[in-house]
Amino acid sequence: MATENPNADGFGEVSRVRGIAFEYLSFGASVFGLVALGVLLVYVAIDAFDLANASPEWLLTYFLTLVVPFIVFCLYSANDRDVTRRALVALGGGLVAVAVLFSAIEALLVPIPRLNWQLAYLFVVAAPVTAYLAYVGSGGRVGAVGFGLLGRLVGGAALGLAVGTLFLVFDSLVWFLAYTLGVLPAVGLYAFGRVRESPRARTAATPVGLVGLTAAVFLRDVIATYPSDLIIYLWTIAVPVAAAGALLVADRRGRVAAAAVGGVPLAAATAGGFLAAGAGLPAPTVLLAIALTGVPTAVYVSRVVDGGEGLAGLGLPLLLAAGAIAGALIVEALGVPAPNPWLDASFLSEAPSRTPSEAGLYPAIVGSVIIIAMVAVLSFALGVGTSVFLEEYTPGTGPLGTLTRILQVNIANLAAVPSVVYGLLGLGLFANLLGLGIGTAVTAALTLSLLILPITIISAQEAIRSVPDDLRRGSDAMGATRWQTTKNVVLPEAMPGILTGTILALGRAIGETAPLIMIGAATTVFRAPDSLFSRFSAMPMQIYTWAGFPQADFRYGVVAAGVITLLIILVGMNGTAILLRNRAERGS
C-alpha cells in the first residue's frame, strides 16, 4: 500500500518566488529612500556646522572629550559585557573599514566633495553607534536617570523660551489680570473644595474663573499702572510652577524638601531675571527658562535621591558640560583651527541681513513658533469638536444621516486639496473678507489650521471609532448623557490616537510655504512680530528666500543652518508631543 501513496516523494513544492521578490524589492526601496535622506541630511549638517573645514585634530579633541565619555557612561549604565565588546568592535573595525573604503573610492573612482574619511566615520559609524548605545544605556537605571535629567534640562529650557516667545505677541497685561482675577481664585476654590470635601466650592470654581476672565478683559484698559513684565511673569508663571513642584514633593518628603524644591529654582530664576535685565538680555524669557528648567529638574532630582537608585546618572549633564569645556580649552591651548559654523548663537538671535555671516533667523523662528502654537490650539479644538459631532452625535440613518455621509466624503476630499488653494481661501476669507490683514500672523494661523483640519478630523474620527462600543453602552446604561459618555469615557480613551493625528498634521503645517506666499506673508522681516496683527515671516519662507540669493554662502551655509534649525524645532516639538501622548496612554 505504501508504494501507492501519492505523497511518497514528499508533498511537492509551492513556489514562493513572487513573495520573496516582493519582500526584497520593498526592503531595497525603503533602504534606498532612507539612505538618500540620510546623505542629504549629512551634507546639510556639514554645511550648517562648517564641518568641511574642521581639522582632524579638532574632531579628535571633541571625540575624546565629549563622545568617548558619553559612550563610557552608556556602557557603564548598560553594564553588559556583550554590548561593550560589540561597541568596541564596531567603533574600531568601523574606523579601519571606513578609512580604507573611503580612500579607495577617492583614489580609484571619484573624489567625494566636502567629505573626508574622518567625517565619514563620524556620520556612518560613530553617530549610529552612539545613538544605539544611548538607547541601550537608557535601559539601565543609571542611564534612565541621566537621560531623564538631561531631558528635563533641555525640555524645560525650550519650553521657557517658547513661552517667552509667545508673550512677545500675547498681551501680558491681560494675562496678568486674567491670572490674578480668574485663574488663581478658581484654582484656589477648586483645591479648597477638594481638601474640605465641599462640592459647592468645586462647582463655584468655574463661574468664579469665568467672571474673573471677563473682568480681566474689561479692566485691561481701565487700570493705568501695571508692574513690570518681569514681576508679572514671576507672579503668574514662576511662582505657580514652583508651588506645583513643591506640592509634588511635599507628599513624600516633607516640608523642608518641598521648600527647597520650590524655593531654590524660584530664587535662581528671580536672580537670573534681574541680572539679565542689567545685562541687556530679555529678562522675562530668562526668568521663564530658568524657572521652567529648574523646578522640574529639582523635582526629578528629589525623586531620584528619594528612590536611591541610579544616583550616578545625575552626573551626566555635568559630564557633558565638562567635556565641552575641556574640548574648548584644549582646542584653544593647542591652537587647532576650529570650524566656523553658520548655525551658532547669533544665527538664532539676530535678524536677517544682506551679508551671509550676519544673517539670522530670529524673527522667522518667533513667527513660526507663534503660528504653530495658534494652529495647534485651533486645529485641535476644531478637529476634536467636529469629529466628536460626526461620530457620536449624528444618526446613521434618515436625512441627517445622509447629510453626515456627504460631510464625511467632502472632508476626505478636502484633505487632498492643494495647499496653494488653501492659501487663496485664506487670502480671500481671512485677509480680505474678515479684514484680519494680509500677511499677518493671525491670518496665517487660521489658514494653516484650515489646511490641516481635514487630516486632524479624519484621524480623530478614526481614534474615536476605535473606542469599543462596550464602553459606550456601559456608560449609557449607568444613566450618563451623551455628553457625559463622550467626555468621561470616549475622549480619554481616544486621546492618544487623536494626539498622534494632530502631531503629524502639525508637522505638515510648520513646513508649509505655499499658503504663506498666497496670503502675502513677508519673505523677510527684520523685527520679531510683537502682536498678532504684525507682519511676520516663518522659517520655511525665510529659507526659501535665502535659497534664491545670488551669494553662494547664502545658498550653501545659511540655508543649511536654517534647515537644521527648522528640523530641530520640528523634532523637538513632535518629541514633546509624543512624550505627552505616551504619558496619556499610560495614564489610562
Place this chain on the structure above:
Amino acid sequence: MSNSTTDDSLITTEVQTDSNDGREAPAAGTAVAARDLDVFYGDEQAIDDVTMEIPEKRVTALIGPSGCGKSTFLRCINRMNDMIEICRVEGDVEFGGKNVYDPDVDPVALRRKIGMVFQKPNPFPKSIRDNVAYGLKIQDFDGDVDQRVEESLKGAALWDEVKDQLDSSGLELSGGQQQRLCIARAIAPDPEVILMDEPTSALDPVAASKIEDLIDDLAEEYTVIIVTHNMQQAARISDRTAVFLTGGELVEYDDTAKIFEDPEEQRVEDYITGKFG
C-alpha cells in the same frame, strides 16, 4: 449548592402563590411589568405580545434559545433599545408605576434607577475607584464617595481583593473580578433594579459560581433580572423563570421550581430537557 437552591425556590413558591398566570401581583410587590409588549427590528418582530410582572427583590431569570428576544426584553426595561435606530417598541413597560415609554420619561434619568451588567465585562479604562464612582460622578453625588465605593465593592464581594489597589486600573483585574467590578459599578448609585445580560457566559466556572453566589445576595436588596443561556444557572439562582421561544413569544412564566420540574407546556419541557433549542 443545589440543595440550598431548591430550598430557596420552595420558600419563594410559598410567598408567591397564585402567581402562575403572571398577571396578579405577587405578594412581594411588582418591580417591573410588561403589558402587550411588541418590539420590532425593522420589519422583524423580536418580541411578540409579552405580558409579565416581575416581582421585586427576587431573582427572575429569562431563558430561551438564541434570538428569542430575551435580551431585547431586558433592554426594553431601561430603554437601551433606544440606541438601536431601527428598533421600534409598542406596548407598555411599567417601572415604579409609570410606563417607561411615556413621552415625558427621560431615558437617561430612567437608567439612573436601573443598573445593568453586560455579557462581556466592560470596566472603563480608569482606576478601580473611578470605575465604581462613575455613576456617582455623573449624578453629581453629594455625599462621601469613598465610603460609597467601599460599600459597593463589599456588596459585589470584591473589596477584600482590591482594597489595597483602588488606584490601579480596572483593566488589570481578572475577568471574573472585572465582572464583579461592573456589578459594583452598577449598584453604587443604589438602583432599584439590576439587569444582567448573560453575566457569566464569558467567565470560567469558578468565577461564574462566585457571581452566582453574589446574585443570591443581591436579591436581598435589589430586584435582579437575569438573562442566561445556562439552564442549570437559572435553576440554581432564580426564584421565577420566564421561558421565551423563537419569535419573541413568552411561552411560560412561573416559579423556577415549577418550570423545571413540571412545566405546563410541552415545548418548554422539550427545551429544558434539550430536545429542542
